[in-house]
Amino acid sequence: MSWSPNVHTYDAVLVRTSPWGERDRLTVLFEATHGILRARAISALESGSKLAPLLVAPALGRFTLARGRSPIPVLANVELTERLARWRAIGxxxxxxxxxxxxxxxxxxxxxxxxxxxxLSTDLLRSNPSVHPLSALAVFLVHALGILGLLGGETNCSLCGTAFTADIIAAAPDLRTFICARCFNRLYGKAEVSVILVNREHLELLHRMAITPLSESGRLELDTDALSFIFSLACARLDNILPGAVSALLPLTAAACRT
Ligand SMILES: [Zn+2]
Structure with a gap:
């Protein structure tokens, strides 16, 4: 293809595709600096399309986008570097x-x-999903919360400021903030409230996970309780920011509680 200022090639994650009209597909990509990029894969719904078999998410590759008059560029070429079929093999x-x-x-x-x-996402997708996929996801989520500035404040009571110590159980009504047992009792007394009780080990786990690379997530040996704590925490804190991710995570949160 001859050089043109309107044609660019991006190393990206193939996030999703969906039908666009009768013949085309909308392709959603994630690139390291631009974030989400959308492109129209012409005729990718038609039989014999060369693009169609390449557009199965998730995958990593080089995607060439040609910008014309339409606000959405055309997907001119795809070169997959990793098909990541293993991520589609198991439920x-x-x-x-x-x-x-x-x-x-x-x-x-x-x-x-x-x-x-x-x-972070390419680290996850390059890992082996048949080994501890839920632990890898938990580490992914803790790192994601950290990047988004949604972790922290878990070392002191958010109401009275007392540092959490071994004998104090922190209780978090919605897991957005952590409070000490004394403040919890003052607020709720013996009233029945819907809370998730969090202990010192949960908080230590959170700090340990934040410094654990994704490739070593299997070593954490996260049990059901730990997974359901992390997933619930992520659901609560991402709720307003990434509702789509929370919808995808909720069934797994329930699955973690069952296993
Ligand atoms: Zn307190």
């Missing part, structure tokens, strides 16, 4: 990948944040 894997892709699709972030999420 649980595809749901884990679905959460990560929904996080990417929902992001509306500055360049530096996009770069961190590109790295």
């Amino acid at each position: 649980l894997s595809i749901r884990v990948a679905g959460v990560a892709l929904a996080v990417l699709e929902g992001l509306d972030a500055p360049e530096e944040t996009n770069r961190l999420f590109f790295q």
Whole structure:
């Protein structure tokens, strides 16, 4: 293809495709600096399309976009570098990948944040989903919360400021903030409230996960209780920001509670 200022090639994650009219497909990509990019794959719904078999998410590749008069560029060429078929093979894997892709699709972030999420999601997608996929997702989510500035404030009571110590149980009504047992009792007494009780181990786990690379998530040996704590925390804190990711995560939160 001859050089043109309106043609650019991007290394990107293939996030999703969906039908566009009768013949084409809308392709959603995530690139390290621009974040979400959308392109129209012409005739990708037609039989014999060369693009169609390449447009199965998730995948990593080089995508060439040609910008014309339409606000959405045309997908001119696709060169897949990793097909990531293993993420589509098992029921649980595809749901884990679905959460990560929904996080990417929902992001509306500055360049530096996009770069961190590109790295984080490609680390997840390059890992082996048949080994601890839920642990990998939990580490992905803790890192995602950290990048978005939604972690922190878990070392002191948000009401009285007392540092959490081994003998104090923190209780979080919606997991957005953590409070000490004394403040909890003062607020709720013996009243029946819907809360998730959090203990010191949960908080230590959270800090440990924040410094654990995704490739080592299996070593954390997260049990059901730990997974359901992390997933609930992520659901509560991402609720307003990434509703699509929360919808994808909720069924897994329930699954973590069952296992
Ligand atoms: Zn307190």
